Amino acid sequence: MAVEWVYSPTRIDWVVLSELYKLAPLGDKDPNDLKTAFGNSRYFCFAFDAGKLVGAGRALADGVDCSYICDVAVLPSHQGMGIGKTIISKLVEFSSGHRKIILYTAPGNESFYRRLGFKRMRAAMAIFADARQALDWGLLYED
Numbered sequence: 001m002a003v004e005w006v007y008s009p010t011r012i013d014w015v016v017l018s019e020l021y022k023l024a025p026l027g028d029k030d031p032n033d034l035k036t037a038f039g040n041s042r043y044f045c046f047a048f049d050a051g052k053l054v055g056a057g058r059a060l061a062d063g064v065d066c067s068y069i070c071d072v073a074v075l076p077s078h079q080g081m082g083i084g085k086t087i088i089s090k091l092v093e094f095s096s097g098h099r100k101i102i103l104y105t106a107p108g109n110e111s112f113y114r115r116l117g118f119k120r121m122r123a124a125m126a127i128f129a130d131a132r133q134a135l136d137w138g139l140l141y142e143d
């Protein structure tokens with residue numbers, strides 16, 4: 001398999017990207033929301049196999065202090081082939097120079113990120129618009 005790497009969102013079909021996240025699975029993401037989110041992001045990494053989008057990720061960054069990596073997912077048919085690792089490594093490389101690179105993960109994926117150099121934060125906190133869903137997905141503590 002020869003993966004083609006693309007670092008710009010210009011040729012991305014947002015409906016196809018939304019489908020990738022549904023299948024990965026990384027939840028239901030509206031195509032128009034994805035267009036806005038990726039449009040406001042700084043770094044991108046997409047993987048194509050024979051013209052088909054099979055992996056994606058982005059980073060929201062301010063250029064000096066903080067880069068936040070999110071929306072990283074790989075199609076199930078292409079998981080376990082090193083694509084996710086390469087997406088994160090590329091976004092980390094693009095983010096070099098930032099004082100911190102931050103992400104959070106669904107419980108169970110921590111070792112994937114630990115092996116890529118990430119350390120657990122002691123006091124990360126967040127306000128989720130849908131706190132109930134975040135609780136259900138194990139992203140938040142109850143208190």
Ligand SMILES: CC(C)(COP(=O)(O)OP(=O)(O)OC[C@H]1O[C@@H](n2cnc3c(N)ncnc32)[C@H](O)[C@@H]1OP(=O)(O)O)[C@@H](O)C(=O)NCCC(=O)NCCS
Nearest residue numbers: 024025072073074079080081082083084085105106109112
């Ligand atoms: C998590 C995900 C992005 C990993 O992508 P991938 O292409 O399957 O991962 P890779 O093939 O690059 O794996 C790299 C290494 O991490 C390991 N790994 C993969 N997924 C892992 C996981 N969930 N937990 C722990 N280790 C994992 C692999 O075994 C591999 O190990 P190796 O280097 O010793 O061979 C992908 O499985 C996915 O899209 N999952 C669903 C969506 C999701 O959870 N996204 C993460 C956002 S929080």
